[in-house]
Amino acid sequence: MDCKEKQEKIEYYAGNNMRHLKKLCDPIIAKKFLPEMYRDDLYSDAQKVLMESVESYRDDSGVAFKDYLKGNIKNSFWEWSRNSMAQKRCNVLRDKNGKPVKVKDENGKLKKIIIPDVRLDAPVNEEDSHSTIGELTPSGFDINNVISELIKDENVELFLESLSDIQRRLLELRMSGMNTESVKRELHITEHQYQDNMTAIRENEMISLFNKKRKRIENKMEYKDMEEKIVFMDDDCIMDLDTTDSYRMDKYSLESLIADKQEGELDCAYVSQRVPFAWTEEQINKYFTRVLNNQPITEMVICEMVIPGAGGGKISYLIDGLQRLSYAEAFKENRIPIKAKGAEFTKVYYKKFEYDENGNKVLDEYRRAKYSIEVFNLIGKYYKDLPEFLQKRFDKFNVNVTRYFDCTPEMIDYHLRNYNNHVAMSKNQYGITCISNDAATKIKKLSQKHAFFKDNIKCTNKSRKTGVLEEVVVRSMMCLYFMDDWKKDATDAYKFIDENATDEQFSYLHKLLDDMHEVCGEEEKALLTTTNTYTWVKVFDNFSKLGIENGRFIEFMKAFGTTLHSKEINGRSYDEVSTRNTKDKITVNNKVEVITDLMREYFGESIIVDESITEEELSDFEFVKENVSDDVNEEDFEFYKDMVDDSVKCDTPLYEKCTPALIALMAIACQEEKDTEFESWAGKYAKDNITFSPSQKVNFMYMKNDFEKYCQSAV
Structure with missing residues (x-):
């Protein structure tokens, strides 16, 4: 099935309150004679089977999808029955120390005493079939507590105590009606300090205490005290046999997880857990847009710890997924909007339903809700701004949750360590995912395959793995090529090169690296570090325009490494401009300028080609006379030009950008009777070189040097 067919299958079975999926499930559930309280668990399991089945189903299997799905549901229900009814997943009788009470069975084996589950909807007794156990169970509601909360809200005190002095004062001034500018003047803080403190207030985890649905969980401090008193002996390094299989994987909606957190059913403050709201703005926006595009996220992990005497004797700790759940809750409560930085696929299709004057959905002739497909821009929107369809998508978003049972503090810490035992993507690894495959291929062709990066750069293996x-x-x-547009941030630099660099520019870099690899040896590695190599590439590019033999560049590098790095030139030295801010534009630019100035002084001004001369003032004929001989006349010029036209293809960059230099070089070749060599050289040179200097003098001297090398190697 293609993506569209898969989506149609999912909507057919899962839509309309799982109408068609329940038709398949109900007969199977009925045969198991299970209490009604398990029905929702089985429906949830069937949803998971549906998602797996649309992925694994093959059109050529010869089996209808409905039958295939039904068979998978039967198998999954059988596994559910086997696992959920296992002794380790049942409630057992415990003594005052919290240890399971065991008795001998008829075979003399010790077995735990299982406490059967009690349905809240079960009748109290046979005589009173109208009253249920749930109706007679105390709710814990106390009107006196509600009244006292109206008089004095503890949560306000808890929240204020969690703020710094300046945050508390800032909040008080804002609540009194004072505007932003007045607050800054009153507190003597800058705009940056103001925004930083406001962000800290918005992200304070205690702010969620004000949700009116939250239960009062007076036992929380008791739980913490009891946790500290429990000591577990680390007798050996072998995991208990029951522990290795004591977990279950389920799907929960974001809405239900947020509700569990707010109602005290899910504790998000385990003693070893990190603090919430630790993501960058980019990470936050990526997360929100991913959820609203209905794309899966990584699982969350919950550990259940049994603590004797504390309420129900069990606490559920969220040990992986704190950031995801905290930001989801903040978005749901309209505390955080979706911003542009880092956000992807920010325009989302949604169903816009039609409503009548009474606020009811308009139905078509098949009694289906009428709707149109619209596009919604997520940028700048809070949860309250989302259309109904996207709000429901957010609330019902499925999250895979792994739940571990009967955990000790030791095992919870074990899971915390292992679920966080991974290396996040480096800036460079992330950056290359933000560009086209074409650009990434060109970059990696050089970084991973070019001999210069294998042999000449000083770089550890660990750094290579991070994409440096x-x-x-x-x-x-x-x-x-783009020094004026320099980007300090690596990701921004990747994106800029992807959008602006040409094949010719990559080819020219390849050629420069070829030449550098040819002349650089082991001794030069000390200078060619990962933070300095791009500086030296630019310096070598400047050197290549001087018409000097490449081998002499190493001569300069050695002198630079020993003495020249500290020598002042034009009022500054390399050591002075080489700061720790190695990726700042001004630092890189200053380093290139100082090294280039030192290089020009080292080799002498007499061999420097002055690129400031504008050859536009010279005609091609005048250029040849100036650079070859005053004896060249117009007839000679036309002859050399015709020879070039016959030797070099007119659609190559070499011909288009270097015609005057080519004619001058042809004049020299003819005078030295090397016109045959010129033709073969020109074909190779045009193939290997695509980028050229705007200065025809530079091009002429560079080509002349290369032509002479070619003629010498051909002898």
Whole structure:
């Protein structure tokens, strides 16, 4: 099935309150003679089976999807019955120390005493079939507590106690009606300090105490005290046999998880847990847009710990997923909007239902709700701004949850360590996911396959794995072509190169690296670090325009490494401009300028080509006379030009950008009777070189040097 067919199957069975899915499930459940309280669990299990079945179903299997799904549901229900009825998942009688009470059976084996589940909807007795156990169970509601809360709300005190002095004062001033500017003047704080404190207030986890649905959980401090008193002996490193299989994987809606957190059913403050609201703005927006696009997120993990005497004797701790649940709750309560930074797929299709004048949905002839497909822009929106369809999608969003049973503090810490035992993507690994495959391929072709990066750069294996060499390629491109648009942030640099760099520019970098690899050895690695290589690539590019033999560049690098790095030139030295801010534009630019100035001084001004001369003032004929010989006349010029036209394809960058330099070089080749060599050289040079200097003098000297090398190697 393709994606559209899969979606149709899911909507058919899961839509309309799972009408068609329940038709398949109800006959199977009826045969099991299970209490009604298990029905929802089985429906939830069937939903999971549906999602798995649409992925694994094959059209060529010869079995109808309905039959395939029904068979999978039967198998899954059988596994559910086997696992859920296992002794380790049942409530057992415990002594005052919390240990299971065991008695001998008819075979003399010790067995735990199982306490059967009691249905709240079960009748009190046979005589009173109208009253249920649930109706006679105390609710814990106390009108006196409600009245006292109206007089004095503890939550306000708890929240204020959690704030810093300046945050508390800021909040009081804002609540008194004072505007932002007045608050800043009163507290003598800057705009940055104001925004920073306001963000801390909004993200304070205690703010969720004001949700009116939250239960009063007086036992919480008692739980904490009892946790501290329990000591577990680490006798060995072997995990208990029951522990290895004491878990279950389910699906929960975001709405239900948030409700469990707010009502005290789910404790999100385990002693070893991190604090909430630790994400960056980019991570937050990616998360919200992913959920609203109905794309799966990583699972959450809950550990249940049994503590004797504390309420029901069990606490459920959220040990993985705190950030996801905290931000979801904050968004649900309209505390955080979706912003543009980091957000992806920000425009979402949704169903806009039609309503009549009474506020009821309009139905078609098949009694289905009428709707149109619209597009909604998520940027700048709070939960309250979402259309009904997207609010429901957020509330009902399915989250995979793994729940561990009968956990000790030791095992909870074990799960905390292991679920967080991973390495997040580095900036460079993340950055390359933000660009096109074409650009990523070009970058990695250089960083992973070019000999220069294998042999000449000083880089640890660990750094290579984090993608630092890919960043060197990107920043080398920025240095060569886009210095005015320099990006300090790695991800921004990746995106800029993806959008602006050309194939010719990548080819030119490849050629520079070829030349650098040819001349650089082991000694030069000390200078070619991952933070300096792109600087040296630009310097070598400047050097290549001087018409000097490449081998002499190493001569300069050695002098630089020993003495020149501390030498002042134009009022500054390399050591002075080389700061810790290695990726700042001004630092990189200053380093390139100082090294280039030192290089020009080292080799002498006489061999420097002055690129400031504007050849636009010279005609092609005048350029040849100036750079070859005053004896060249117009007839000679036309002859050399025709020779170039015959030797070089007119649609190549070499011909288009270097015609005057080519004619001048052809004049020299003809004078030295090397016109045949010129033709073969030009074909190779045009293939290997795509990017050229705007200066025809630079191009001429560079090509002349290369042509002479070619003729020498051909002898």
